[in-house]
Amino acid sequence: MTIETLGIDIAKNVFQLHGVNHHGCVVLKRRVMRDQLLDIVAQVERCTIVVEACTGAFCWARKFEALGHQVKIISPQYVKPFVRRQKNDGNDAEAICTAARQPHIPLVPKKTVEQQDIQALHRSRQRMVNHRTAVVSQIRGLLLDAGFAIAKSITRARRLVPEILSDLGNELTPLAREAIAELHDLFRDLDRRIAIFDKKIDAVFRGSERCQRIATIKGVGPKTATAIVAAIGDGSEFKNGRHLAAWIGLVPRQFSSVDRTTLMGISKRGSQHLRSLLVHGARAVVRTAPSKTDLNNQWVNQLRERRGFNRATVAVANKNARIIWAVLRTGEPHRAAF
Template sequence: MQIVRIGLDLAKYVFEVHGVDCHGKVVVRKTLRRDAVAPFFANLPRCLVGMEASNGAHYWARVLSDLGHEVRLISPQFVTPYVKSNKNDRNDAEAICEAVGRPTMRFVPPKLADQLAIQAVHRIRSRLVADRVKLVNQVRGLLAEHGVVIARDIPRLRRALAEITGGSDDGLNELVRVLIREVQTELAELDQRIASYDRRVRELFRNSELCQRLGKIEGIGPVTATALIAAVGDRTCFKNGRQFAAWLGLVPKQRSSGGRARLFGISKRGDRYLRTLMIHGARAALGKAAGKQDPRSLWLSKLRQRRHPNVAAVALANKNARIVWAMLSGGTVYEHAPSVKAA
């Protein structure tokens, strides 16, 4: 019988294959070494291949797609309900094969090599920013033990470190002063590296016409625009803007039963980094909306009066996500609404 659907459980060196025919009967169960995966699929007729969206999934999606197969990536949380009995690689491959055949299953957009490269820039930059935050918090805590309290502001910390290393009369132990000097050097190095990645992001933004179109939306700058392009591959995976916003975790969590709708805070599903950028950008746009008379700013002002600023920021991030989907799917340009003239 011909194989029509395969579940492929990914790993670093050992891969499990579970294939079924058009009637759902198991026709192949196989364990493959890494170097044998591509030759195995090259000798198969075109079929549907399902994989979990885990480490290396986008690479194998490109490899198998080039061999003529239809590849679909599934979030691991949607595969778990189909695992029978104990969890192991063989059962995982069977669960993936079952899940990928469901007509209502949701799939992860595959990414191209260029998208993964942009995503790598963002991930390294994000890690450097996190390292700087850890370093700042550590030095603030160490100085607080010696009676030197510095506000949570990096520029103020830099000035305070310059005064300490300059020999200010603050009563610090000489060893502590030497350590602070080393921390100051480390902080300067992190600042330089982050600045270099910021320049790369701006260059990517300038070289992408699509990123520049997204950058015209209030609340979306070069960092968010390039992160969106890196994260969103096949826009057809989302039926509408609400699905895209839900993929970003910007819609309410729902637990409804018996005809009673119960809505909670946002679901926070999907890419945390991208959702954080969208919300931070919305906060910046929210602060600049005061006093403006265009319909968008008036809507934000009324929303700000009724709800907490954080709720308003998330609502704007949700709206921006829907606008982004409309622009990506339709190839349109964002147009600012004209200001409303007072009567």
């Protein structure tokens, strides 16, 4: 039994194996438990193992590679079209195997333990930020019910909410004051926790020469640099910078046919977190460009006049993604193109 490609449908406790030979004929179909998986894979001759990108995929990929196998990770969106008839573990494993044998299917960049640790920092921080936004919105809503209007700004909330709570002569009832005070304490605690994550991310940034090289690009700071390196490593999974920008989702959605090319809004594919970081950084570049006279900012200003603020922002973010790929792949510091 010679297996060329082994598709594994990863789950929490039960794993489905589907192996094919060089001709695509099925030579292995097996359902195994979690504690049996590594022993069974170790008995298989070295082959290409394919898994779907999901929770635990990168951890299993490292374990399979330690056994001598080559591992590929495919995004679920490219596996779904190959699922035949009903959806079950067997058909899913077969679809993974079939998708991997297509020459045009892009792969998901693998991640080391260090990269996953950095991503854990970013995801945990983002969760705290989302909670803080929700708490501030609830405080604003409760105060608006009581007759106090606060603009949409965390900075204003930090300044005005304590003033309202400390003013015992206003129209706020004691019960509402206590409830909002508890929410304000939660808001301050989330601020403290976010600051802790910021310090940890800054420490990672200072310890990474690769991140520091990326951060020399205008519109890229420590958080963006560490998030990019955590997601793509050295960028070797991408053919060029354009592919990286498309993977992040910084390209327009296309609806074209024959000779008619129709470009629509920016797609929501790819990493929402990376796209958000790059766009926020690019927005700062576009906003401050009018006060500067160098060639790079002149290009930004001309683009802004032609296409508007938002399109110019996305264009700068797209360009930054391409520059990041070049800096990562060449190992050289960033040199301004203008």
